[in-house]
Amino acid sequence: MKREDLDDLLKQLAATPSRIRQLxxxxxxxxxxxxxxxxxxxxxxxxxxRDIEIEGYSDRIKRILEEDSPELSDIDGGRLAxxxxxxxxxxxPALDTFIEARSGxxxxxxxxxxxxxxxxxxxxxxxxxxxxxxxxxxxxHDEGHLAELQILQRSLT
Numbered sequence: 001m002k003r004e005d006l007d008d009l010l011k012q013l014a015a016t017p018s019r020i021r022q023l024x025x026x027x028x029x030x031x032x033x034x035x036x037x038x039x040x041x042x043x044x045x046x047x048x049x050r051d052i053e054i055e056g057y058s059d060r061i062k063r064i065l066e067e068d069s070p071e072l073s074d075i076d077g078g079r080l081a082x083x084x085x086x087x088x089x090x091x092x093p094a095l096d097t098f099i100e101a102r103s104g105x106x107x108x109x110x111x112x113x114x115x116x117x118x119x120x121x122x123x124x125x126x127x128x129x130x131x132x133x134x135x136x137x138x139x140x141h142d143e144g145h146l147a148e149l150q151i152l153q154r155s156l157t
Contacts (some may be wrong), residue, residue, distance in 0.1 A: 001115045001132060009135045014106045017099040020046065025148040026090070029157045032128065042152055045092070045145050047086035048077050050098035057138055058105055064121040064131045065112065074124040075122045109135070134145045 024042055031043040038046060056075045058106075063070040080086075117132035129137070 003114050006109070006112075006114045006117065008107050009132075009139065010109055011073060012139050013040045013102065013109075013135065013142070017095075017102055020049070020095065020098075020144055020149065022136065023077070023146065023153055024095075025153075031091055033152070033156060034087070035152070035155070039148060039152075041087055042149060043089065043091055044081050044086040045100065045149055045152075047084070047089055047094045048081060049142075049145055050094045051075075051080055051084070051140070052077060053098055053105070055099040057134070058101055060121060060123070060134055061105055061108065061131070064119050064134065065108075065116060067121075069128075070121045072129075074125045075124075112125050 024046070032041050034041045034044070052075060060072050063072065074077045117130060117135070119131050120128050121131075121134070123134075
């Protein structure tokens with residue numbers, strides 16, 4: 001992978017926090033509304049992104065870069081949402097913590113050699129993944145939650 005390709009991945013990852021801010025706006029109305037189909041509320045989406053960034057992606061990135069083919073555990077986001085009672089947390093601290101963690105991950109990744117994207121880990125339930133694939137998975141995960149936030153916002157207006 002070339003430096004430009006890595007920079008493109010990092011640009012996409014770095015853009016997610018501002019895209020979330022745009023989607024949720026400044027209104028605190030309906031942040032806790034849960035659709036009947038069981039999807040997360042706006043607040044639960046933000047708390048989930050925060051925890052997955054810290055306990056999932058930050059740890060996985062660090063371990064892939066520092067260890068030889070580490071075993072990376074899966075995270076049950078639905079279980080965390082229930083155990084940590086996401087819908088009764090405060091939005092702005094959760095969002096700020098997500099933004100801080102994502103910024104830290106992007107900053108760390110800006111300093112790697114693009115060849116390090118070929119390093120691998122074994123992700124539970126997925127199998128062997130390169131660091132590059134992990135970053136792509138992060139972007140896909142972000143896009144899924146951004147789409148869910150858009151749907152929620154449309155249904156609330």
